[in-house]
Each structure stands twice: as C-alpha cells, then as structure tokens.
Amino acid sequence: MNRRLAAVLAVLALALVFAAPAAAEKSIIIGLASDALFLDPSQQDETITNTMGRYMYDGLLNNDAQGIPSPALAESWSVGDDNLTWTFNLRKGVTFHDGTAFTAEDVAYTIEVCRTSLLKNFTSSIKEVQVVDPHTVKIVTNAPTAILLESLVALRILPKEYRTKLGETAFNQAPMGTGPYIFEEWIKEDHISMKANENYWGGAPKIKKITMRPISNAATRTAALLTGEVDIIEDVPVRDVAKVKSTEGIEVVDRPSERLIYLHVDSHRAKGPGIIDLDKNPLADIRVRKALSLAINRDSIVKMIMNGNAYATNQMVLKGRRGYVEDMPEAKYDPEEAKKLLTEAGYPDGFKVYLDAPNGRYPNDGQVAQALASQLTKAGILVELRLHPKSTFFDFVRPGDKSSLVMTGWSEPIDVGEMASVLFYTRGKNPAKGGSNRGHYANAEFDSLIDEADGTADPDKRRLILEKAARLIVEDVGIVPLYFQQDLYGKKSSVVFEPRVDKSILAYEMDVQ
C-alpha cells in the first residue's frame, strides 16, 4: 500500500515538474455567441469575423476601445491641398507571420480585393491607390472624404503574395496577417486557436494562447463560465445576470452597445401602405409624428422589458461619435399631449396602422414591439402588430409598398452621416444613398446637410454639420430613437478586461492574473 502511495506521489511530482513551465504561459478561453463566418477578413462584415480580423491582421489604422482610429500599419498620414490625395507613411520592419515583409503592394492588393467583396461599401470612396515606394502609399478619393480613416480600419491588410498563391478558399482555412496572434487551428463550430506573435510591432501580447469557442446557446455559455471551462463570455443573457454576479470569482461587465433600436416613420408619402383605415397618410403630419414619439414610454420599456439592461435615448449614435448632440432634449413621455396633438391634426379617434417588427432578431424585440403597440394604442394610434421572423423581416420592410411604421435596429460603427445616407436620405435622388430608407423620409434640407458632410475632408467640420443634421431629423421625427442595447460580458475575476464599443473581445488588450 505504501509503495503504491509512493508511486502515486512520484507521478504527481513529475506531473508538477512538467506542468510548471506550462502554467507560467498565460492563456485564455473565450466563449462567443457564434463561430466566425470567415477568417479571411475581406469576405464578410460581421462581428466575429471582424474580431478575428483584429487578432490576426492589422489595418492601416486600428480602432481603440471607443472606436477612434489610431495609427497601426500606417505610422502617419497627410491630406493634399486638393483634399483628395492622402499620403500614408507605412510602418517599417513589419512582417507577416511567415516572415515576408509588409509593403505598400499589400495595401493596394487589399483594397482591390475588398472592392469586389462584401466590404465594398468601405472602398466606394476610393478612386485609386498609388504605390509610391515600399513604405509610402497614396490613396486618392472620389470626393473629399472625412471618414476615410474609419473606412480604412475595416480593411484588414492581406498578404498579397501568400493569398494569391493559396487562393481565396485555401487562404480562409489557413489565414495569415501581421496581427498580434498567429493562426493555429480552426475546427468549425468547435474552436479557433491562436498563439502569440512574439514579433508583433506593437509589442508581444501578454496572453500567449487563445482559444475561441462558439457556444450559441446562451444558457450553456453561462454554464461554461460558471464551471470554469471558459474564462470570459459575451452576451450574458439578462435572466442569468443575477446568478453570474452571485457566483464567487466571476463578474459581470457591461457597457452601452452601438446598436440603436428605433422606429422608421413613413413621414413624407401622401399614402401610407401600412395605414389600415384611411386613404391618406396621417404620419405625414408632423403633429401626428410628435404625438407618436410622446406616446412612447421609453423608460418603462427599458425597465420592464429590458430589465434595465438598455439605455433609453433620443440620440442616433453613442456619445463620442460624430452626430451625438450634447444638448439634445430628452424624449418626453406625455400621452395626454399626444392625444391633444392627434385631435389638433384632425384624428380625435385616432387611426389604424401596422407596426412591423422583427421577432428574434434583437433581444426581447417581440415583447418591446408589443409594449409599443399597447402604448401607442392607448394614446390613440391604433397599432396592429405584425411580427416577422428574422429571416423574412428585412425583406418585408425594404422600402416599398408594404409598411409605414417599422421597428428595427442599427449598429453604426462610424457616424450619423453614414447612418443617414443608408437610412434617411431621400430615395431616388442619388443611387448610392437612401438604400434602406424604410420610412421614405424625404427632407431636402437634411439631404443637403448630409451631402455637405460627405463633401468635406475635415472630420471636425463634418462633426458640426452632422450634429445639425441629427438635431433636424430628431425634431422632425423622421426617426424615433428608442434605446441603445447593452453589451453584457461575464468573466473570471482574474481576467483584466475593458469592453469595447465594437464588441470585440481583444486578448491583445487584456491580461490574466
């Protein structure tokens, strides 16, 4: 018996000896809500794909935690007198993970690739790319473009030689960039593993080994955190927050999400396809739109339906983004005033309208839409709710002849100008703008502000114009902002982590104690 015990102890001692050096190496397991669609960042604009683009690649610029671009592969830049030609000085001595040098050719190649991929909206402002020398690249824009730097963040620099040799499909299976982490293995829906790039230009990462695990079921993801199988998870379900908080050694971290939940209002068409009982469009009357906004109790929606895990707002973007208006008046809740305005507008008995909303696209979206319907109905806008599954919702609410009141969400990574050109610019005026103007908002003054903002290369000037535009459309009730969602993370107390506005969990910025 004693001999056996001794043997066991010896084995344990040996195990400790061998385990010791491994324990010194910091590693982390991250539980994500879904797998990456691609590891080739030029193929998709989607949160997890973008996150992986941050691990293995760099842009000319990278976003900081607040979404502000900062120098990365480009060390410095300047705009020419024509306001069109941007000269970027590239960082010297940077290599891809296989040791080949990063040069201006890779920049030109990346932009060419993205022009024909799903990232083409980030390259649409670029007219041409000139390789001046291996460490200098000139980018010429079609028009003065203040958002060029933000757009460049999305273009993760691809290795020209390696990717051309492998081809698109094989590259996606064996990705490589200049980023802080080197790809090791990708088993679909199971894990992605990476190791630290010790030669990273920004300094070697503190955490050496990364495992990303997609766990799509929220309860399972929480369980994996509670059992210690993963170190940090995203999207802690609201119902589990209390349980996670009460567990020793585990914490919940939150921050406002980029995603705004808001209403599109059919504000300018003479006839509203979603108006049920009238042959005209009452929503074209500003008094009716004001009544609509007044009838909504945002605070109660946030408190009762979102369990407090959201932020009621009257803004289009988060603070810090261009187009956030410092002194924007709070959204008021006043059903009596709403009724009065409706009566004034000639609808004392109200009118019937469809509200189109997704069910299962955003947290609690169906319930929020139900609450909206009942609040609006109480004030005299008799809402009939049409809930759509997420796969058919965006098809149904495309601008056209189906809906007049749409609840949806938008996550804006750049500023109000970008958001407005997609969602609120008059349709038909400019083929590149107003593509998803579901409320058919049409306001010449607003459009000219957006055009003006898109015509300057000066970010500060753009900011002033966009603040004006945001104030204009909110006062005109062309948009009814409801709330910003909340991003919730669960983590072990030993993990040092600050949530980012783009929702990426970036190990390079983190540490494990």
Add this chain to the structure above:
Amino acid sequence: MLKYLVKRFFQTAVVLFVVSVIVFCVMSFTGDPVLMIVPPNATDAQIAEARIALGLDQPLWVQYKVFLFNLLKGDLGISYIFKRPALTLIVERMPATLELVFLSVLISVAVALPCGVFAGAWPNNPISRAIMGGSLLGISLPSFWVGILMIFYFAVEKGLLPSSGRGTTDTLFGIPFAFLTRDGFRHLILPAVTLALGTLAMLIRLIRAQIMEVLRQDFIKFARAKGVSWKSLLFGHALKNALVPVVTVFGMQIGSLIAFATVTETIFAWPGMGKLLVDSINTSDRPVIVAYLMIVAAMFVFINFIVDIVYTLIDPRIDLR
C-alpha cells in the same frame, strides 16, 4: 434479390426527385437570401447584381432545372454565406453528429431492451410501473429543457462532467472523433444521454406492448407447456417475435436522430451538422438547406432499405419480393 435491388433503386430515385421538388418550392417561400449577402447599405442596383450572380433572377423552374443538372453531376451547390460547397460543409460536420447518435443509440438499446421486456413480462410489478412512469417522463420532457437541466446539475453543481463542446479529439482513418480520448468521451456523455432519452422512452413502451401482445399467443403457451425456461421464452421466443415493429420504429428513429439532433447539438455546442441546418435557415442559405434535406432524404431511404433486410433476418417468413 437483384430484381428487388433494381426495383428499390428506382423507387429511391423517384422519392429523391419528389423530395427535391418539394424542398425547392418550400425554399422559395423563405426569406430572400440576396439581402443576407449584400452590405446593409447596398443600392438597388447592387442587390439586382447579386441576384443575377446567384441566378435568383430566373424563374423558379429554371433555377430548379439548373439545380437538378448540377445534382446529377454530384454538385449540390455553393453556400451563399460560406462560399464553399454545401456538401463539404455538411460532410465535415458529419462525424461529430454520427458519433453522438451512435452512442445515444447504444444507450437507448442497452436500457430499453431489458426494461421493456421486464415491463412487458411482469406488467403489474412495482418496478415495471416505475419504468413506465419514467418512460412517460422521457417522452414528454423536451430535450432542450432536459439538456439545460443536465448541464446545471452534472456540470455546474456537481462538476462531474464538462458542460459543452467536443473536447479533445483523436483521428481514426483520418477523421477526428471525440470518443477516442478520455476528455472527448467525457464531453460526449451528457449530450448522448440527452439525445437518447426520447428514443429510449419510446422503445421501452413499444417493446413492452409488443411483449405483452406476444405473450398472449398460443405458441408461447405451447412453449411453456413444453417446458421452455422463462429466460429463453422471453428473450428467445417472445422478444424475437416482438421485434419486427420495434426495428421499423428504431430505424426511423436513428434517421431522425442523425438528421435532427439539432436541438441537442445547439444546447451542448456540439459541432455537428444539425447546428449547420439551424444557422443556414437563419441566414436563408438555400444551397445548404436543400443539400441537407436531400442528404437526409437519401439517408432515410437507405435506412429503410437496411430495415427491410433486417426483417428477413429476424423473421424468415418475410419475403422481400
């Protein structure tokens, strides 16, 4: 036998053809895949361009014709989302699903046979009543609930087993399997048991009913009169005669387990093909959905074929012709 095989082959072709038509028509009623693959701020022209690139601007019957010709060449289409062949996507996830289903089938049979026979032979025994009560629970409880409960009891509260994922795998014939490693096997237990519960409960009830029915027949009385022992009477005479309907149901059940282990896979973050189906439905990735359903249909046809063969082994009186 050859004549039977040929006949069977033609039946299969007809079944698959009909399935493909139905699946294709149903698919066209789901969401518009084009909107899923263009940037959110795409212009109408870009959307039209993407539609043409995918061939979705053509009338449905033309799309179907293209699909059918490609199918005959063994090409099930390219995923809109992943830009890789739909068949590859499904096949690379199949081993994970198959090993999960295999273990849960083993569990079902190992538990259901003795329990079912016992409950059929001694229906009034308190143990039989307990078995039947339990099986009722097994049938009624939804697997997503059982799965979550298992995770919270065995993984979170007791810390006995891992909560999710596939763990470490090892390769066999070049294919990675989890059951080959200790860690992988530990990961396999909870999802396999969860998946087994429904089938298990149903098999118990079916076997019990069959055994009770068979035990009432004359040849059993005769065998008892002849002095055959209880054990060989139950497992030799009664069970063998009770098995034909059980095998039918069991075959269908294996098919559904492989095809629709979706819920269990999602809960346990098991990287199988069921999850692929759910994700593809959510993103309107038509080629993957269609390929998946075609494979499932082919699999069911194949399993039924095997079941028919098994009939003749169990009961020589059954003639395939």
